[in-house]
Amino acid sequence: MPFPHASHLAASVALALVAGTQAASADALRSLFDYRIVELNEDGTEALVERKKVRPGETIEYSIVHSNSTEDALTGLVVQAPVPEGVTITFGSQSSSVDARFEIQAEMEPETPGLEWSVLPAFRKVIDEDGKERLEPLPAEAVTAVRWSLGAALPGGGDAVNTYRVVVN
């Protein structure tokens, strides 16, 4: 199969900073990523199926669970995930178990190259061939990543669940 060897990532958690004397912060916040394939039942209801294979056109629902294993609340939690190559995000499919500000990342300003974050609905500037600028709604295919900035602290022992759906191109 054509997928080349994966990049050499250091093992699992890449922690930037130092642990204190409470439970080592390597485990203070556990992050679990999972996904299901969305299938339609005969009666039109949805079923979330666990399987590793997906076909172009199918929908994957990604879910990220963060568990606070300390006794203190964790503030300022920001959860970020990419929209990988080969899939396109479905706008409006995102959810967060804790109130959060949801943003998407895309190239939206052609004169200053670089990915930027925006809440939905998002617009991007387009410069026509004759040099005129206009705003158009950001197409889903342009979204490269999503993130949730939680509005409340994650209480000790609590979980935050974030989901979003993508369609396989």
Add this chain to the structure above:
Amino acid sequence: MRYNALSKRNCCSALAFVSVLGTAVYAAGPEAGSVIGNQAVATYTNSSGDQITVTSNKVETVVQQIAGVSMTSDNNEAIAPGGKAFLPHVVTNDGNGPDSFDLVAAEQGTGTLNTTLVFYPDANLDGVADSATPITSTPVLAPGEQFGFIIEATADSTQTGNDTIAVTATSVLDGTIVATNTDTLTISTGAIVEVVKSMTVDASGGASSTLVDIGDEVTITLTYSSTGLAAADNYLVTDALDGRLDYVPGSARWSDSGPATQLNDNNDPAIDPDATNGGGKQIFWDWDDGQNVQFRVSDVPSGRSGKVTFRAVINDTADAGIIPNTAKQSVDGTAFPDSNTATVAVDEKFTVEIDDTAINPDGTRNTAVVSATDTDNHPTVPYNDIVADNVDVFQGATIPFEFVISNTSNQTDSYTLDVNNVDFPAGTTFRMVGADGATPIVGSVGPLASGDSIKVTLLATLPTDVPPVTTSEYTATVRTISDSNGAFDNSNAEFTGQVLPAAVDLENQDPTAAGDLANPRQPDNSPWLTYSTDPGAPVTFPMKVENNGPTSDSYNLSLNTPLPLGWTVEFKLDDGTLVSNTGTISAGASKTFNVVVTPPEGTPPSNHDVDIKVASSVSGQADRIVNQVTINEVIDIGIVADQSTQAGPGGVVDMIHTVTNFSNIAINEGDILQSGLSNFSGAIYWDANDNGVIDATEGVIDNFNDLTDGVAPGSNGIAAGDSISLIYRVQTPSTATAGVTEVATLSLGQTLNANTKTDTNDTNQSVEDRIVIVSGDVTLQKFQYVDATCNDNAGTGGTFTKVRQDVEPGQCIRYLIEAENTGTANAGNVRIRDVAPAYTVMHTCSGACDYEVFPAEPSSSVTMTGTSIDSQHNTVVPGAFARIEFTVKVNQ
């Protein structure tokens, strides 16, 4: 024959290819078997104010294969009775995995025409069947790959009318996936013309002499044939060249006029013929100075064919991919079917660069896009394919290196990233994140169009306990690898900053002796703070710990050098809680604690270093302060205890006392005095062997310096912490009457050690002994005479008297002690005891003046020592006597 059709391409080039042919746009989808990976990252602030980054596990989804097919196009052709027509089609595998397609052509019976239909392969899309072997299906095509075929229709000479033919290509993987074209054939007795276009390329030009690339020359051949029953008049062929091809002026030639005859680009094609063939037919060629060429042949008789060739160059707008072209034809203004679509494939040239700037496809640097973290002073320092970072960091820090990946190939591509640690300290971890510095890169980066660049960041995280260094040169290599063909490029991340210790500072809270410097001692090597205390009394050092590191930390508390045995040390928080660790201290904050040191009782005056240490088990950083405890000199001697006792007249009582040296130094001089007696006489003895009895060797003392070897051999006195036993012996006069009481005071001096020390505790300096005379019914009398020659006056004895006698040293005295029972009851257990007076010893004159006892032994029993005599007479009846005589010798 050169196989132009594409070999396996990645998904995204399909976009460029298919859209040019005009079929439905195909969203850039992943190939079957490719893996969609994903990984999340989260950041949060912990209760100590540090920002922590956590990454999730990776998940992967495998993309399955689905089938897809499209086919071009509908043909509408004329066929001569008894002749053939060729219907070209191109099938494209629109699925995401390899597939092949079954081919069926069926007349629909809409008209009267009946032809036989046979499929022939035309894989190179040159309009001419590749082989004479018919096919019924395509070979296996890779996703996006195309396959050309030609249906040869044959009409016999009796055929008339027309018909439609349904041409279907059906996916072998999924029989429900079908593409259909509809061809229409119409019998014609007029002119029928066909033009076939082929393009061949000479790869030797351009930048690469082996790959088809910009600058290579393409030879285009238009082959026409007149196959109808009538001649084709004013046969016109036009060709609009693809924008990526530039016509080479003057390159047009006609088969009928030979290679030497150049067809004129610039004359008037309406009236100026460029050549004439042997049959008198003329050709009018034209180039419009742009993308359009055409030729007109005055007429082409039935059964004749010819060709026109010209050349074009692939210009620099051509990315890798297919350049297609189709020619049009008309007879006398009536259009006939277009030619096949001929193609030229510009080879894929996958190259990639990773560097500190973007790189253009021609290899030059694009300094408009540079690494944002590179600390080299560019452009004064030339760009060098190294992303440097010389900013000092703390232990455990994350160092970012931003690289620019440039797609220097002629085709869209994606890249994977590989990191190799060359000499960062062991335990350094590496992660790749996207241009925003946070989103993890999982799987490939891209897709990136040809000539575009993208930024990625390498995050190198040092271990929290990495040894601090003042200079460093740590290198890691980042490799970017093309997903399409494995082409790769490397760049280096280089860190040259300091690794600063996540410093911690231990200080005394006393600002005058804080101990702020790195040295645990003052510059003159003395301890920072000295407190004094008495032995057994705790002393407290208030301390402060400052966390000067970049993140919260906690520190273990200990003594770097242990104190001597018997000392105790405790670390306490301000509320008194015993701790061995400071607990978490936020970055930049500090915490106070106390070190309580207690020397054991009796510690002599001395100085002791207290070497306090705080250490982080995470960063390995530590700090020390050396303070000092000075033990005070404590002077206190005490005597116990008051006694009260009874004695008979002429009796002796011993009272035992204990003198203790509570000081922490030895006392070698000081008064031990007795006072207060008037008629009684007392003397203080040192019971050196502590047996409660005054032994012969134990003498009278009046000073601590009489305690021979009391401190150590050769050193008199009483050692620190030691106790001695004194026996105070009081003798009562025999004339004392019952009830007479005297009180003696034994006292210890307060100025000691030759007036150099003063006892600070005067509550235990003295004791009182009270002696009360009691009488029994037994009287006791004592008589004496002098035995000058110590031989009982040569055996003559002497006359006992109570009168005071003079005696000289070396002479002897004979004593008689007579006890008489003057009462009316028996006196039992009568016992007479006496001691040799001071300066005398018991003496037996070698037997001449031994003791005599009445009643004689064994009725009585006598015990005589060098200094005492003790006679036991058992019962003395009323009126009877008990006597003991003995001799003492006066010391010489």
